[in-house]
Amino acid sequence: MTGPSRIFAVENKLGQIAREPGGRRPEDAIRAAEGRVESVRGSSAKVLVEKAEQLTALAAKGRGGDTSVLDAIYDTSNATFGIAGTFGLGALAEAAFSLCDLADWFRNGEPVNWPAIDVHVDGIRLLANLGDKAGAAGADSILDGLRRVRARVAPAA
Template sequence: MSVVRKFRAPNRLSALVKAGGGKLAKDALAAADAAMEPLRAPSLAVLDAALAEIDRRFGQSAASARNAEAHATLYALALRIIDVSGFLPGSCVDQAAISLCALVDGCAEAGVWRWDAVDVHIHALRLLRTSGLTPDQRRAVIQGLNKVSQRRLGDA
């Protein structure tokens, strides 16, 4: 009769966890924040440039030149805002840009543009970026934008 033997390979991670030492989580987070700080200004410049480009090409001032075929451009600009909005924690700018992406998707699928809803999103993005709103006010803006972007074309 044979004997069953079980082999267990050593786990390096488990050994490191048991060993102790290393950085404290708060120190690691502080180091990560310090490493990210040089990226803050350029990222906010990208955000502001994307918002200005959206306003210039798709805002009310460009109402006569709006191009429904450019939905991919509007979507890409909103994604650019999402990409760098991590430098504005708690501002809800990222959520507003996500709502704008949902609106663009819905309009592109339906083949009908709701430029009034795009205008609302542009104004809200500007407001969230520059204003000193309270967290409750920011949440209310996002809830309103989500309602606007989710409204079907046939709804009143």
């Protein structure tokens, strides 16, 4: 695009609509939203287990020589991170985030270290199956291992 810059005011339609009579106090809206989100905790836990199984299948395919699966691994672990974080599954979210780091690192040209990915996928599968029953001590030991692997394999990721 060429041409001069323009700075101009725009109508805040959202503000007009949201200030119409009625509505709810933000605190009440937040409480209602938290309740609605909580209502899908069960189905989300099942989806997290399914995603862990998808990661297992993708890693197996990758080990067979198909590095194009790195994009799918990244996307699946990214989705896992988002869902796990919403429900306070911190350890699972951290493990998924770490796998995102690795997949992103490898898909940008670094030689792929499949054992490092396998270790992450195993950890994610375990944490997803345990759900909120994952004890703090057990989760910490899994995360410690994943952090060491990530630091060794992809220090700058």
